[in-house]
Amino acid sequence: MSQEFFAKLTQSLVDGDPDATFEYTKGALAAGIEPMEIIKKGLIPGMNIVGDKFSSGEYFLPDLIIAADGMQKAMVLLEPELLKRNQAVESAGTVILGTVKGDIHEIGKSLVGTMLSANGFKVHDLGVDVAIETFIQKATEIKPDIIGLSALLTTTMVNQREVIKALANAGLRNKIKVMVGGAPVTRSWAEEIGADGYAEDAMGAVQIARQLVSK
């Protein structure tokens, strides 16, 4: 019975069918299977297969995003159950993400958020046009491992530097790693403003995030 649910959950992620993932999760919970079992034996194996297929070039970005969506739908059901049992999924790290003040470009930042979540990070996405103070407030509140700052314009890119300065002023800089991204952002810019990491795409961002939390 459990094995059948696990296989179906795994397959629903591999097939890219988030509604099925949601339904099987519901069914598995109703059948009395422990939420942590559902995650470890049903969902994570599915995400791993999707990840492997992406790495080998068989799957494309939409396959990854759709699988991550399925995972998220399942977690909506599973998280309250975990909470009841005083359990928590082991997180790869906590990340605050946002597009800096004056900039409303969303997709790159959101893609990074999805990919980080799919790879086990707990992501707090503050959205776009995020004020410097908002980053600081949130950082003070949840003490993330990483803050990710996105910018698409050369004129707003400078606010990445301002957030880093503000983190220093708030005494948070040495406790939090900062990564930056966006079309005009380059490695030399990242170095100049004292960011800890830079990547050109979402997959690169996941690698950098992993490195940063392992340091």
Add this chain to the structure above:
Amino acid sequence: MPNKIRSVHDPRISLNILSKEDIEKIHTATLDIIESVGVRFPSHKALDILEANHAVVDREKMIAKIPGEVIEEALSKAPPNYTLAALEPALDLPLDGTYSHLGTDGCGVEILDAFTGERRRTTKQDVSDVARVADYLDEIAFHWVPISAQDCPPYSRSLHELEAIWKVSKKHLQTESIINENEMQTAIEMAVAIAGGKDALRQRPILSVMQCTTSPLSHDGGSLEAGLVAAEAGLPIGYMTMASCATTGPVTLAGNLVVGNAEVISALALMEMAYPGCPVYYAAAQTAADLRTGAYTGGGPEDFLFGAATNRLADFYNVPLSMGAFATGAKEPGWQSAVENSLSAFMAVSTLSDMLLGAGLLHGSRILSYEMLMLDAEIWSILCATFEGIIVDEENLALDVIRSVGPGGNFLAQKHTKKHMNERWLPRYMDRRPYNVWEQKKDGAREWALQDAQRILREYHPQALDEKLIAELDRIIKAHEDKFKP
């Protein structure tokens, strides 16, 4: 300083890419989306105008649902033809549906230094240097701000970019880097100073303005408000969609055209509602996102198809088009850049896109390369020659010459040959030397292009403005900085 522009004119080759029915389907679908889903206009000023024109406005979400007939009515007020003026009238660019003009690309953030080869962040001096080379090349008809003057303050950077270009070139300038009202106002003040008054600027707009949409189905508030300021002053204003298949637009090409079209025509309609009859243009640089990374690709068959298809849409709305072509995704000039830039430009010209962007940048419009700029100009010269097509008349059929040479002779010594030989295309950078000559140094296009660029940079120092005007531009920028310094 140059006194002519090499544009494609009255081409004899054309491409049938979308039927009349196809265009109508795309148009109907677009109006359906604008009316039923709406487009986000994050500017109360814009929403006020749309609301006064019978749009249903959600102020909280800042989304306007605009009736189709309102869009059509507004677009019908746009002038079909106008001229992009240059500081030197011989360099004016007619947008009358018979020309394709090539501009530089923008807006890069890094440059490959012409003398050291180092890749570094761009400065105001670089903007000026690139503009000098672009001014020198007959193939470059107008300037975009090719790279960002990152050593200037963010709140006046776009003004420094304009000044850097105006100081060295009399060609038309189209800015794509002004995205708020106050900088637009100051840019107009600068243009007014050069043109010799507000009316003179309206009559001969030496500056045009390009704004980006925010796909899917959204605009940027600052871009809308800057556009309205430009439209009020009579500067040609265009909105560019860069909707990318699979990320910011549907994965299918027709669907992507619908999303991009909704963004562009909703913005152009807004301009016409606010200032009926103001010169507007369609702008687009749609692409397919890379399926493995989600990144903007800047090349590939989808781009080529969009390049050709979009002018059919612009023609349908009877406005000029500024089309993203060239702009290779390649990391250095080479095989990829040659394929992408040749095909994208060919396709865009095949439907007579009025303005083409843009020469000189690598890595999806991020890194300026002088080599690339020179090589792109050569691609353009190939296209100019190709689109001249084959003229079939008495002189060109050359029967008398064929008769006089007869079987087995050759045509080299014929007067007819001497008379017409300059019509044949000659390369600057194609290697047509004997093999053994090449073997000695094994050099080629890239080396020659770079040497030419270096020579231009060393020797060509055009002055487009007199000292008094330069001082006036400096004063205007200074006043702007004093006022808007945070």
